Amino acid sequence: MMNLTGKNTRLYFTVACLWGALSAQAEEVGALRIKAPAFTARDLRNKLVSTDSLLAKGPLIIDFWATWCVPCKEEFEALKKILRTFSGKNLTVLAVNEDGPSEIAKVKQMVAMRKLPFVVVMDNGKAIMRNYNVTALPTLFLIGTDGTIRYFSRGYISGDEVKLEEKLHELFTSDKQH
Numbered sequence: 001m002m003n004l005t006g007k008n009t010r011l012y013f014t015v016a017c018l019w020g021a022l023s024a025q026a027e028e029v030g031a032l033r034i035k036a037p038a039f040t041a042r043d044l045r046n047k048l049v050s051t052d053s054l055l056a057k058g059p060l061i062i063d064f065w066a067t068w069c070v071p072c073k074e075e076f077e078a079l080k081k082i083l084r085t086f087s088g089k090n091l092t093v094l095a096v097n098e099d100g101p102s103e104i105a106k107v108k109q110m111v112a113m114r115k116l117p118f119v120v121v122m123d124n125g126k127a128i129m130r131n132y133n134v135t136a137l138p139t140l141f142l143i144g145t146d147g148t149i150r151y152f153s154r155g156y157i158s159g160d161e162v163k164l165e166e167k168l169h170e171l172f173t174s175d176k177q178h
Contacts, residue, residue: 033148036062036141037131041096041121044108049121051094051143058090059150059171060143061164063118064134066098067106071156072138076114078161083117085165089172093118096128098137142167 040050054060063079065072079093095118097107104122111120123129132141135154142151142164151167153160 033146035147036143036149037128038147039128039131041123041128043119043121044104044111049094049119052147054092054094054119055143055145055147058092059145059168061091061093062096062132062141062143063093064096064098064123064129064132064137064139066137067103067110068099069137073114074158075138075140075156075160076116078156078158078164080115080117082161082165082168086168086172091168095120096123097121098123098126098129098134100124140164142171144171 036051038051040048043049051060051062061079061082063072063075065075083091083093095116097120099107099122101122101124107120107122110116111118132139138156139154140152140156141149144150150171151164153164
């Protein structure tokens with residue numbers, strides 16, 4: 001149990017309030033239909049990948065991550081399961097790596113070792129991260145084929161994927177995206 005006294009109590013409640021505000025924001029974003037910033041980046045084979053070309057095929061999950069991020073690795077397993085659940089729905093996971101350019105070998109090794117069925121791109125200058133206002137890893141966005149953000153989440157704990165699955169079911173049902 002945490003001992004919450006003085007400054008620690010204020011800090012704890014400030015963080016709890018901010019977390020609550022972020023959660024509320026995640027709920028509202030789908031209704032607002034905010035346009036996701038389009039981008040093009042290089043994958044691990046140095047091939048250009050664009051969000052526009054991926055969205056032409058179906059909905060897109062954009063997941064910001066780094067090799068040192070433990071919750072990112074846990075989220076990968078949930079995302080792999082989600083891809084299996086929605087197989088045949090043209091859903092793509094675009095994993096945007098935030099490690100520096102000198103870490104590409106480490107990124108390739110992790111992708112191979114974990115058998116990630118995602119499109120993986122490098123965000124070497126962190127421009128994509130800035131455009132999406134990513135302040136914590138992992139951060140995940142669900143983008144509909146119309147290019148709007150339907151859901152987002154910051155951080156990951158086991159069970160968070162349930163909300164993403166609900167949003168995907170809503171997306172595929174309401175938009176008739178197959």
